[in-house]
Amino acid sequence: MTEHLTAKKVLVVGxxxxxxxxxNRLRSRGDIDITLVNPRPEFVERLRLHQLAAGTGDAAIDFGTLLGDGIELVVDSAEHIDTAARTVRLASGASLAYDYLVYAVGSTGATPASVPGAAAFAFDVAELEPARRLRARLDRLPADAPVTVVGGGxxxxxxxxxxxxxxxxxxxxCGRTLAPYLSEPGRRxxxxxxxxxxxTVIEGENVAEVRPDAVVLSGGGQRPSALTVWTAGxxxxxxxxASGLRTDEIGRLLTDETLTSVxxxxxxxxxxxxxxxxRALRMSGYAAGPLGARAADTVLSRIEGTEPAVIDLAFTGACLSLGRRAGIRQLGRKDDTMVxxxxxxxxxxxxxxLTCRFAVxxxxxxEARRPGAMIWPKGGPRDLRPAVRERSGQSS
Incomplete structure (x- = not known):
């Protein structure tokens, strides 16, 4: 009973x-009550959402197979963080108290309001529900109907x-160029x-307007498009x-190098x-795991009264699939530049x-079986990365 009364409440949002x-990593201490808040009861393999949309794979896994014992899953959406009261208000009207909060809300698709018709007619593959809607639309589309994908990342x-x-x-x-994150040989x-x-690959032009049956390019040309998929950004x-915390220009939480909010x-x-x-790291499944582990370690350090460690993550490159029978593993330097x-x-x-399977x-x-067991490549100097930070969106 004493342990329960003194247990720290850690709320993971996302x-x-x-x-x-x-x-999972927070379970390395037995005196922490861990609650995970997520809008759906399924974990989404974002690295496979393009497969889900195309009908060549699935991307949802029941949380029951991924979460360690003792973690409470609350299926709801967080709407506001009250930092003074240390509570989070949920969409259902409920409120959850916390001693520490891990802010892990991830990212979403960015269909620009500035492009006429994009919000109304374009689909995206950044999250589970939009990918499922795209899958349903493709099922109704004739096999020879023209499809446009916007975004060369x-x-x-x-x-x-x-x-x-x-x-x-x-x-x-593609906008400026095809696959700008890759090396020149990789792009070729x-x-x-x-x-x-x-x-058909179009470089040097953007989509200026999305119509129900066409796209208009920034150069003035028009191409038929029975379905448009927006992946640019x-x-x-x-x-x-919305909770009064400082963020960067696209809404990422500003933190110090231990990932603690400023x-x-x-x-x-x-x-x-x-x-x-x-100076955010590249949005990627590759970086998400180490950042999640480092965030947990920071919380554990603060509970223990010790100084948290700073980020230390070395990149190794990226990989992408080209259909089901081909792909590319691009090799890179620790600072996230390519060779x-x-x-x-x-x-x-x-x-x-194997990368997709490894992530899960x-x-x-x-981490669910052995909290604290995860390791990752280190030695990537933070001061070399700003110039390459925003070159691409999600990748593995």
Whole structure:
């Protein structure tokens, strides 16, 4: 009874890669009551949402198979954080108290209001429900109907490739350039695969308007489009800003290098929604896991009265799928810049698939079985990264 009365309440808001790892890792202490708040009872494998949309895979896993014993799952949405009272108001009207809060709300699609018709007619693949709606729309679409994918980043390339691999007629509108995050040899490999699969790639132009049956390009041209998928950019839920916490220009919580909010040392951020020192790391499944673990470690340090460690994450590159039979593993330096070396073809596809499995089985489930067991590459100097931070959106 004494242990229950003295237990610290830690509330994790958001059940993505970062939030689930943080919740599982917090179990390394037995005197913490852990509650995970998430809008749905399923964990979403965002690395597979393009597969879900194309009908080549699933992306939802029951939380019961991922969360360690003792973690309470509350299926609800957080609407406001009262930092003075240390409570979170939920959409249902309920309120949850906390001693520490892990802010792990992730990121969402960013369909721009400035592009006429985009919000009304374009689909996205950034979250589970939009991906399912896109899947349903594709099921009703004739196989030869023209499809436009907007955004030449890794998500756009994977989505376009997945649809083209099924024989769809696809146009990929890249903006400035195709797959800018990759090295030049990596971009050439991706461009070659897309060309062989009859994907029309448009570089140097943006989509200026989305219509029900067409897209209008910034250069004035128009292309038929029975379905338009928007993957250009990501946004962050507005919970932090709505709660009076300072954020960067797209809504990521401003923190120090230990991921602690600059406004409240009881709030620690993790994943895509964190902006340490105003210089967020690349939005990615790769970074989400270590950031979730580091956020949990920061909370544990504060409970123990010790100084939290700062972020120390080295990048190794990225990988993406090109349909179900090809892919690319782009190699990179620790500072998240790329080298002119990649692995393509079937081996590249295998590496991407193993990466997706690793994120769940070797990271999330490992932490559920053995809290504190997760390790990650270190030695990536923070001072070298600002220039490459915003080159791409979600990637593995």
């Amino acid at each position: 059940g993505g890669y970062a939030g689930v790892i943080a919740a 890794l998500t756009g390339v994977e989505t376009a490739a997945e649809l083209a691999d099924q024989g769809r007629t696809v146009t990929l509108v 490999y991706v461009a070659g695969w897309l060309k062989r699969h009859r994907v 990501f946004a962050v839920p507005g919970l932090a800003a 406004d409240d040392d009881r709030i620690v951020a993790a994943g895509d929604c964190a902006a340490p020192s105003g 002119d070396l990649y692995i393509g073809g079937r081996l590249g596809a295998l590496i991407k698939e 089985s070797k990271r999330i489930r490992l």
